[in-house]
Amino acid sequence: MDLIPEKIDGGVVFNVMASCSFNASNCPPCGDYAVGLHNWLMTTDLKYVVLDFQDEKEVCPAFLEEILQLAKRLKHPFLFAGVMAKPKKVLDAYNYVTRFPVFVTPEEAVQALRAKSPALLQHAMDGIQFGTPIPISRARGAARLDGEGEAESEETAEAED
16 A cells, blocks of 8 residues: 655645555554654644545555544644445544545545635645655554564674574
8 A cells, every 4th residue: 555645736635546455453563654644734734634545445444443543632623535335334433524525536525625724724844755656654563563673683693593
């Protein structure tokens, strides 16, 4: 999965590309994406998030749950566009629509954000690399679970012999 910031209608929109369709509530890589988004938001000081799922039928519920938890912690507006039926059920289960509607297009989401909080869209976008996926760094423990780092430990074991 990639989260790619794009400038749309004067706002920053994250295109969700190649989304995870694991369809489980426990998906460590999707948790990594939420952490990566949090870290990116802290470095850019952006105070809102617009996620465009681009009509992806399957979106990992763990990713959506982590994003909704992040929205609670940061208290920033998190808006969703291009959400199909299955991901919308997750948003409905979290009662998301009491805060914002689900938007058909990212342009509609940016316009709604502009109408509700115009100052949020006056953020300087100098440090944002548009069209490039945001960096996602994984925890060392998660990397080792995937088998990464095995070659290093084998080399270390051979050196000790």
